[in-house]
Amino acid sequence: MTKPKVLISDKMDPNAARIFEERGCEVDVITGKTPEELKATIGQYDGLAIRSSTKVTADILEAADNLKVIGRAGIGVDNVDIPAASAKGVVVMNTPFGNSITTAEHAIALIMALARQIPAANARTQAGEWPKSDFMGVEVTGKVLGLIGAGNIGAIVASRALGLRMKVVAYDPFLTPERAIELGVEKVDLGELLERADFITLHTPLTDETRNILSRERLAQTKPGVRIVNCARGGLVDEAALKDMLESGHVAGAALDVFAQEPAKDSPLFGAPNFICTPHLGASTTEAQVNVALQVAEQMSDYLVDGGVTNALNMPSLSAEEAPKLKPYMALAENLGSLVGQLAHGDLPKISVETEGAAADLNQKPIVGAVLAGLMKRYSQSVNMVNAPYLAKERGIEVREIRNSQRGVYQTLVRVTVATSQGDRSVAGTLFGNGQPRLVEIFGIGIEAELAGEMLYIVNDDVPGFIGRVGSLMGEHGINIGTFHLGRRATGGEAVMLLSVDQKIPQDVIEAACALDGVKVVRGLSF
Ligand SMILES: NC(=O)C1=CN([C@@H]2O[C@H](COP(=O)(O)OP(=O)(O)OC[C@H]3O[C@@H](n4cnc5c(N)ncnc54)[C@H](O)[C@@H]3O)[C@@H](O)[C@H]2O)C=CC1
Numbered sequence: 001m002t003k004p005k006v007l008i009s010d011k012m013d014p015n016a017a018r019i020f021e022e023r024g025c026e027v028d029v030i031t032g033k034t035p036e037e038l039k040a041t042i043g044q045y046d047g048l049a050i051r052s053s054t055k056v057t058a059d060i061l062e063a064a065d066n067l068k069v070i071g072r073a074g075i076g077v078d079n080v081d082i083p084a085a086s087a088k089g090v091v092v093m094n095t096p097f098g099n100s101i102t103t104a105e106h107a108i109a110l111i112m113a114l115a116r117q118i119p120a121a122n123a124r125t126q127a128g129e130w131p132k133s134d135f136m137g138v139e140v141t142g143k144v145l146g147l148i149g150a151g152n153i154g155a156i157v158a159s160r161a162l163g164l165r166m167k168v169v170a171y172d173p174f175l176t177p178e179r180a181i182e183l184g185v186e187k188v189d190l191g192e193l194l195e196r197a198d199f200i201t202l203h204t205p206l207t208d209e210t211r212n213i214l215s216r217e218r219l220a221q222t223k224p225g226v227r228i229v230n231c232a233r234g235g236l237v238d239e240a241a242l243k244d245m246l247e248s249g250h251v252a253g254a255a256l257d258v259f260a261q262e263p264a265k266d267s268p269l270f271g272a273p274n275f276i277c278t279p280h281l282g283a284s285t286t287e288a289q290v291n292v293a294l295q296v297a298e299q300m301s302d303y304l305v306d307g308g309v310t311n312a313l314n315m316p317s318l319s320a321e322e323a324p325k326l327k328p329y330m331a332l333a334e335n336l337g338s339l340v341g342q343l344a345h346g347d348l349p350k351i352s353v354e355t356e357g358a359a360a361d362l363n364q365k366p367i368v369g370a371v372l373a374g375l376m377k378r379y380s381q382s383v384n385m386v387n388a389p390y391l392a393k394e395r396g397i398e399v400r401e402i403r404n405s406q407r408g409v410y411q412t413l414v415r416v417t418v419a420t421s422q423g424d425r426s427v428a429g430t431l432f433g434n435g436q437p438r439l440v441e442i443f444g445i446g447i448e449a450e451l452a453g454e455m456l457y458i459v460n461d462d463v464p465g466f467i468g469r470v471g472s473l474m475g476e477h478g479i480n481i482g483t484f485h486l487g488r489r490a491t492g493g494e495a496v497m498l499l500s501v502d503q504k505i506p507q508d509v510i511e512a513a514c515a516l517d518g519v520k521v522v523r524g525l526s527f
């Protein structure tokens, strides 16, 4: 088996490359590529490990023909076009906790640096000025810290600030009253936070709701003398308004680790009074970088080598223990989805995936994803489990999951039913003891067959001599039959025939089969 190939395209702790190699991947570490260079080479990689410098745009993804996973060694994935990755069937993962403590500590460091004007005092002291009387600071003890965003990092900042004897008020629409009590913070609305806070620190992602959350109007509502820290994302604060308010003295100090445009080389804030900045250093400690590098390499190799999915932003999780159990089910589910997709006519507005017996105890999401991947192959060849649910949604297909843990005739069963203009049509399959998938029912008729390679599907009247006529037809056209499977609704009623053949069935043979006496449907199938 060829090894999955991974590109590490941003500066990352060497532990990442070591883990990839130990886990059976080939790794190239090439940082500093231009977008054009990345686009020219991305086609050869199965995995791309990044931090924040590499921008994974739709244009780059277009050339990423073998890419299966993008791993962000860090939290924010705003440098990845996730909808484009999903459409391409590429899993996007991050490492949501590895750098949280480090980033929270950076926010606290910036709060302290603002309170005591440490950077300016340091610069002037080292310039030989000894400017003791110019640097009157403030204590943080007893001051109100306004936390915007109380997720992983915000919660750690709150705990550290409480240790510094600050009073913490938090604005986060998703913060429950119970969690606020647990964190020891007072949950407030944004207006109250702006009015009360002596220090404001931001810890939200950049979204349509949070963009410019500290706008000019909101900055004007803050308490005079407020100090502001942003270690989350550029774009949360109106930088031009912040500059004006630093100049007017309404804002007594501001510290930014992140900027709307990065790298920030000529921000209007540079040189503003009491302005401090760092070049997106929030996550830059040895500890955090080892954490995120190890974690991203482990997660990505789990996916590339064993199919396990952890911390994916565009796909449900699947543990490395679950993955081998689910693998044969996913093969079965994909074949069943593909079968209904090839057999049913017209649009398929509704699909239900029912699991029975042992299959019902498993994680259903990957099974449903695999059914959709099989089904959606009728629309696109580049479909997989990652993009199939998105494609199905785009086409307005309604998907239902039904679990039935009681066993029926089979110890384990997956049934796929689609609503067609002729009514519901369903196919079902099971797994043999050795994990081999088998079709066991097609549109209400019991039949046992392996769905593989090229096949011929015929629905006919159950009459003597028909099987021989089909055999002769295949022989006349030089088509070798591998296996022959039969089922019927009742003696003399509707019968189904599934043949596996050694080549794709040509259209003229399908037409000749259609012309046989008693034939109702003929279809060539590919798996
Ligand atoms: N400077 C740096 O180097 C680093 C920056 N970050 C950034 O820090 C930010 C926070 O990261 P985490 O705490 O891990 O994320 P998280 O997802 O754990 O927390 C984000 C919080 O923001 C809240 N939120 C969402 N919309 C909001 C809104 N409109 N108003 C108020 N709160 C809202 C959410 O409810 C959530 O509690 C992210 O943007 C991340 O990219 C993370 C690591 C390093």
Ligand SMILES: O=C(O)CCC(=O)C(=O)O
Binding pocket: 051, 052, 073, 074, 075, 076, 077, 099, 280, 282, 283, 284
């Ligand atoms: O990788 C970095 O240095 C940036 C970290 C970051 O911004 C994040 O994890 O969201």
